[in-house]
Amino acid sequence: MKPAKLSVETTGKVIICRAAIAWRSNAPLSIEEVEVDPPKAGEVRIKVISSGICGTDNHIIEGTLKTPLPAILGHEGAGVVESIGEGVSSVKPGDKVLLTAVPQCRKCDSCLHAKGNCCLKEDIFSPVGLMLDGTSRFTCRGRKVHNFFGTSTFTEYTVMHEISVVKINDAAPLENVCIIACAIPTGYGAAVNTAQVTPGSTCVVFGLGGVGSAVVLGCKAAGAARIIGIDINEGKFARAKALGVTDCLNPRNFKKPIQEVVVEMTGFGADFTFEAIGTIETMVSALESCNLSYGVCVIIGSSPTKSQLSFDPIKLQSGRILKGCLLGEYKTRDHIPLLVNDYMKKKIDVDSVISHKLPFIKIKEGFDLLQSGKCIRCVLLF
Ligand SMILES: NC(=O)c1ccc[n+]([C@@H]2O[C@H](COP(=O)([O-])OP(=O)(O)OC[C@H]3O[C@@H](n4cnc5c(N)ncnc54)[C@H](O)[C@@H]3O)[C@@H](O)[C@H]2O)c1
Numbered sequence: 001m002k003p004a005k006l007s008v009e010t011t012g013k014v015i016i017c018r019a020a021i022a023w024r025s026n027a028p029l030s031i032e033e034v035e036v037d038p039p040k041a042g043e044v045r046i047k048v049i050s051s052g053i054c055g056t057d058n059h060i061i062e063g064t065l066k067t068p069l070p071a072i073l074g075h076e077g078a079g080v081v082e083s084i085g086e087g088v089s090s091v092k093p094g095d096k097v098l099l100t101a102v103p104q105c106r107k108c109d110s111c112l113h114a115k116g117n118c119c120l121k122e123d124i125f126s127p128v129g130l131m132l133d134g135t136s137r138f139t140c141r142g143r144k145v146h147n148f149f150g151t152s153t154f155t156e157y158t159v160m161h162e163i164s165v166v167k168i169n170d171a172a173p174l175e176n177v178c179i180i181a182c183a184i185p186t187g188y189g190a191a192v193n194t195a196q197v198t199p200g201s202t203c204v205v206f207g208l209g210g211v212g213s214a215v216v217l218g219c220k221a222a223g224a225a226r227i228i229g230i231d232i233n234e235g236k237f238a239r240a241k242a243l244g245v246t247d248c249l250n251p252r253n254f255k256k257p258i259q260e261v262v263v264e265m266t267g268f269g270a271d272f273t274f275e276a277i278g279t280i281e282t283m284v285s286a287l288e289s290c291n292l293s294y295g296v297c298v299i300i301g302s303s304p305t306k307s308q309l310s311f312d313p314i315k316l317q318s319g320r321i322l323k324g325c326l327l328g329e330y331k332t333r334d335h336i337p338l339l340v341n342d343y344m345k346k347k348i349d350v351d352s353v354i355s356h357k358l359p360f361i362k363i364k365e366g367f368d369l370l371q372s373g374k375c376i377r378c379v380l381l382f
């Protein structure tokens, strides 16, 4: 498959296109005409082809996670490079790329460490919504608009730093691989990299949305014998079972806390538990669901800004391990292209995590599907 043809006429010029603007939290996004500036040094302008809608975008819309607004949200995209700024060497116009929220500068302490993937070049935990030079490339109705996580995929064109742009296989189907920019590495990597799930083990996945579904794929690939899926929305159970979940539990169907149910079901608690929801209560439940002596609990969900996790430290003294991870501990530019190749070799069933595809202009419908619990991952097509 040949790379998409692009017009050289736009290079160096402002592009006027459509984008979904979040003017404030707790309000629907509005599709508006925006001006997208050309990329400066070290930056890349990308024509977005597809974008997933992640639970993290929804946390911003619902106001539980904070980022400067107005902004163009979206951080799970696939597209084609339109033009590059001075000094950019890892991608060129026409390249197929994934748009990720986590950079890999290859120079900071975290990037230079064999395992670290939380690149220090951008602080994604306190987002400022601007490029590294402190300015924005987006203007709407004469007003500057922030980016989100340096990514912003809910727009026909975006500008990103080269360090967050992942060049992928020329033959990758761009309408599906966008979720390999967030949900898939996050969940799959939580199982295979962070927890290092072992063959024959018992795993528990809290939250069966896009990220939790990818955890299930990772647990299965690592050879887990039993995968218990927990969600308050029983509509998620059929697809979860198709992905590899062996037992589905709705905490609302039990009088006792769900962690007590899990401990009874497993004898002494699960080998590995994963929290893919983002509430303090479910994080504590996930911790208490793993074996008190050798269980490993991985926190994936993003908790509300400034929230505090509190539990009796004795729960760790017995030997439990509590971990967290960002994007499944993958170094984005090094490892995500390999995940795309694994998907293309049918080693990772990415397509089964995508439940809906909608045209970009129906983004509001996409968020309605997520908020009403009717989708696993909804992908927007541009
Ligand atoms: N660590 C990372 O790198 C990273 C990356 C992406 C997403 N995230 C976070 O992961 C979490 C999941 O994201 P997602 O895109 O899968 O979201 P999602 O909305 O698709 O899935 C969340 C699931 O949790 C379920 N749920 C909600 N409250 C529950 C409760 N009290 N008990 C049981 N189930 C409950 C929902 O029904 C839904 O199925 C979010 O917090 C998101 O911000 C973290």
Ligand SMILES: [Zn+2]
Residues within 6 Å of the ligand: 054, 055, 056, 057, 075, 076, 182, 183
């Ligand atoms: Zn995400």
Ligand SMILES: [Zn+2]
Residues within 6 Å of the ligand: 103, 104, 105, 106, 107, 108, 109, 110, 111, 118, 119, 120, 121
């Ligand atoms: Zn770095």
